[in-house]
Amino acid sequence: MHIWWHLMAVRGLIPCDGPPGLHEEEEKDEETCYNWVARGLFSVMSSVHKEPLKKRISGSSCAAWGTVLGKCECTLRYEGPQCERERCLNGGRRHSAKGVVRCHCPYGLSGDRCEKVTYCEPGKGKLIEGKCECFERWTGLFCNMRTCFNGIPTGGLDGFCLCDVGYTGPFCDAPLICENGGTVTVENECSCTSGYTGDHCEQCSIGYIKEAQYCVPEVSESSLLAHTGSLGNRPFAWPIVVMGCAAAIAFVVLALTVIFAVRKWSSKPSRVNSVQGDPENGTDV
Numbered sequence: 439m440h441i442w443w444h445l446m447a448v449r450g451l452i453p454c455d456g457p458p459g460l461h462e463e464e465e466k467d468e469e470t471c472y473n474w475v476a477r478g479l480f481s482v483m484s485s486v487h488k489e490p491l492k493k494r495i496s497g498s499s500c501a502a503w504g505t506v507l508g509k510c511e512c513t514l515r516y517e518g519p520q521c522e523r524e525r526c527l528n529g530g531r532r533h534s535a536k537g538v539v540r541c542h543c544p545y546g547l548s549g550d551r552c553e554k555v556t557y558c559e560p561g562k563g564k565l566i567e568g569k570c571e572c573f574e575r576w577t578g579l580f581c582n583m584r585t586c587f588n589g590i591p592t593g594g595l596d597g598f599c600l601c602d603v604g605y606t607g608p609f610c611d612a613p614l615i616c617e618n619g620g621t622v623t624v625e626n627e628c629s630c631t632s633g634y635t636g637d638h639c640e641q642c643s644i645g646y647i648k649e650a651q652y653c654v655p656e657v658s659e660s661s662l663l664a665h666t667g668s669l670g671n672r673p674f675a676w677p678i679v680v681m682g683c684a685a686a687i688a689f690v691v692l693a694l695t696v697i698f699a700v701r702k703w704s705s706k707p708s709r710v711n712s713v714q715g716d717p718e719n720g721t722d723v
Contacts, residue, residue, distance in 0.1 A: 527552045528579065546580055555579060575609050587611040601626060614638075618653070 512521035514532060526532050526541035530552030533542050541550065546557035554568035563570040563581025572581035583591045586599035589610035601610035603626045616628035620639035623629050630639035633646045633653040642653035 525551065584609055 510519060510521050512518070515524060515526075517523060517525045526543070528544065528547050530541040530543045530547065532539060534540075541552050543549070543552035546555060548554045548556050549568075555565065555570050556568075557580055558565045558570040558572075559576070559580055559582045561573075562576040563572040565571075570579065570581045572578070575585045577583050577585045583597065584599050586601070587610050588605040589599045589601040591597055592600050599608065599610045601607070601614075603624060604614055604622055606612050606614040606626070614622055614626065614628070615638060616622055616630070617639045618634045619631040620628045620634065628637060628639050630636070630643075633643050633655075635641050635643045642648055645656055646653040647656045
């Protein structure tokens with residue numbers, strides 16, 4: 439009967455209240471009786487050893503998959519009276535060589551349990567008594583991770599901060615401001631209004647120019663004709679028309695002046711004829 443009870447208790451099928459026949463004041467110990475899936479397996483055979491269950495366990499419990507056999511028999515990864523601590527810390531691996539069990543530590547760690555730090559990221563922390571004292575904006579065992587004020591670190595050693603919506607910068611400590619009426623999207627980027635571009639909507643788009651503090655469409659005769667149908671519909675079109683007419687008139691005047699000068703020069707009498715006379719008319723010098 440008692441053997442059946444212990445088998446059922448190990449399988450988690452009955453409450454941990456002791457086998458039948460134990461006195462009520464001796465059989466219940468809720469502080470030390472845990473679900474076998476979470477903490478370990480109880481196999482105290484009180485019916486064989488003729489000892490009360492509570493007295494056998496004496497206030498102890500097993501954590502981390504240990505097994506109670508009068509005491510906690512821990513798995514390889516854990517140790518302690520209640521299997522409450524890891525044998526090797528910080529990713530260290532337990533191994534045995536010639537009967538001696540030791541922790542094999544990752545790079546940058548040492549000690550019997552890999553508890554001492556021997557390396558800090560240059561320029562990000564300082565090694566003091568087996569620990570890295572990180573500089574501002576850096577964190578982690580080796581000071582190798584960014585302190586993300588409004589976000590989460592990603593990528594490990596060469597990682598970066600994944601910022602919350604509305605924040606930017608290497609450490610997510612700067613608000614994301616979209617200028618000139620731009621808005622922040624769910625992708626944490628600026629969506630700019632017409633005529634603006636850039637990470638913060640601070641630049642003019644192609645076809646726009648900066649005028650005072652605003653980006654306005656770039657003005658040309660073709661654009662004016664395309665948008666208005668005539669040049670006269672814009673108040674600033676008349677100076678352009680006047681300047682064009684003045685340039686055309688100046689060109690015409692210059693051309694006429696050159697033509698008049700050439701004709702005048704070509705109609706002037708030759709100096710040779712005036713000195714030697716005209717043989718055909720019989721004149722002589």
